[in-house]
Each structure stands twice: as structure tokens, then as C-alpha cells.
Amino acid sequence: MKLPLDCRYVSMPPRERVRREIACCRHRLPFGEEPLCRVGGIESEVYRFVWHSSFHGDATVQIVREGDAINLLWKYWSYSLPAADASAPLMTLSTVDWDQLQRRLDVASFWSLDPDSSDMGLDGASWLIEGRRKDAYHSIYRWSPSGPLFDLGRLFFDLAGRPLAEVELY
Numbered sequence: 001m002k003l004p005l006d007c008r009y010v011s012m013p014p015r016e017r018v019r020r021e022i023a024c025c026r027h028r029l030p031f032g033e034e035p036l037c038r039v040g041g042i043e044s045e046v047y048r049f050v051w052h053s054s055f056h057g058d059a060t061v062q063i064v065r066e067g068d069a070i071n072l073l074w075k076y077w078s079y080s081l082p083a084a085d086a087s088a089p090l091m092t093l094s095t096v097d098w099d100q101l102q103r104r105l106d107v108a109s110f111w112s113l114d115p116d117s118s119d120m121g122l123d124g125a126s127w128l129i130e131g132r133r134k135d136a137y138h139s140i141y142r143w144s145p146s147g148p149l150f151d152l153g154r155l156f157f158d159l160a161g162r163p164l165a166e167v168e169l170y
């Protein structure tokens with residue numbers, strides 16, 4: 001999908017968006033973060049994994065490529081760990097890491113998947129994976145996926161390192 005010039009859902013309350021079953025991911029983002037379709041420069045390529053767990057907290061991992069620079073920013077709010085530092089950890093990734101991400105995106109067919117799945121559950125986690133490259137944007141929402149999508153989410157956590165690399169992903 002092309003980046004929206006003016007998102008018609010911006011001013012709509014989250015409950016109204018959900019009630020109308022609109023495929024805007026804004027209501028699935030923690031702490032008022034903006035969807036990737038609404039932020040960033042048009043030249044960057046960026047991916048974000050948002051994980052909401054029933055029992056292990058919430059996490060976001062965002063990977064951004066600007067030219068040769070590849071950076072990862074993560075946040076983790078755990079029910080069992082002390083509150084994280086107010087500044088989210090930022091780290092530099094290698095081109096090998098970026099290539100691995102691209103392969104996992106391809107294997108999962110990320111850019112061609114349906115945005116939503118009807119799968120839901122009580123024990124598990126909701127997953128939102130967003131991607132933006134130049135003027136193309138795509139997001140998918142799943143409940144505790146398996147297979148190539150699971151492998152993609154696992155890669156986000158592994159690239160972030162501790163403590164996310166040690167989190168039991170589901």
C-alpha cells in the first residue's frame with residue numbers, strides 16, 4: 001500500500017476504529033507511538049515488531065536503514081523485570097544482520113500477507129509487524145504466529161540482544 005498523504009483515521013478515537021474494523025494499526029501501538037506510515041523520511045527503510053504478551057510484558061524492536069547506517073532501537077516493558085531505563089537502547093547492526101532480516105522478510109512473504117488474521121486467543125501474544133520502504137507501507141497483525149512469521153519475530157528479538165533475546169517468544 002502507498003503511504004497515505006492524509007490518514008483519515010488519525011482523528012478517529014481508537015474504539016471507533018476497532019468498531020468499524022478499520023485496518024489502521026494505530027490502536028495496537030504502545031504509549032501513543034505513531035505507525036510507520038506516519039513517521040520518518042521517505043528515503044529510509046524501516047521495520048518494527050510490536051509484541052504484546054499476556055504474561056511477559058510488551059516489547060518493540062525497530063530497525064532502520066538510512067544509507068549505509070543500520071540501527072536498531074528496542075523497548076521492553078516486563079511484568080517480572082524492574083522498569084527499564086527511560087532511554088531506549090540504540091545499537092548499530094551490520095549489513096550481515098540486515099541481509100538476514102531481508103531473507104526472513106522474503107521467506108515470510110511479509111509484503112504480500114493479508115494485514116489481519118482472525119486468529120485470537122486468551123493465552124499468547126499479539127504481534128504487529130510494520131514495514132516501510134520509500135513510499136510503500138505494509139503492516140500485519142497476528143496472534144501467536146508460527147512458521148516463518150515466528151522466525152521473523154525471533155530474529156527481531158535476537159538482534160536486540162539481552163534481555164529480549166532471552167524472552168520466550170510465543
